Amino acid sequence: MKLKPLHDRVLVKRLEEEEKTKGGIIIPDTAKEKPIKGEVVAVGPGKTNDKGDKIKLTVDKGDKVLFNKYAGTEIKVDGDEFLVMREDDILAIIG
Incomplete structure (x- = not known):
């Protein structure tokens, strides 16, 4: 993939959520x-x-992050979905 964000933009791939609750x-x-x-x-x-x-x-690159619910612009590159957002929309880095 040849996509480089400009300025303070970040390219993020969503992580899938669990399909089950803790109660099953x-x-x-x-x-x-x-x-x-x-x-x-x-x-x-x-x-x-x-x-x-x-x-x-x-x-x-490689950091796992939490971001605002409606942050960024959704794009598709080579069939994969990504978000392009400003760094300000990122709330935290998951350790």
Whole structure:
């Protein structure tokens, strides 16, 4: 895949949620919400501040992250679905 995000943008692939609850109830596809967890696939070079210096992004390729429910723009590349979002839409890095 040849897709490189620009500026402070991040390319994220959603991680699939469990299909069962802790109690063993199977959740049908129609009742599932889109996951808010993902893995960072690519990151842009960073923002440019007023002085012209690049500010490096906090997240790196391979990080697992939590993001806002309605964050980003959905795109398809080679049949795979990704989200392109600003780093500001990422809430946390999962350790």
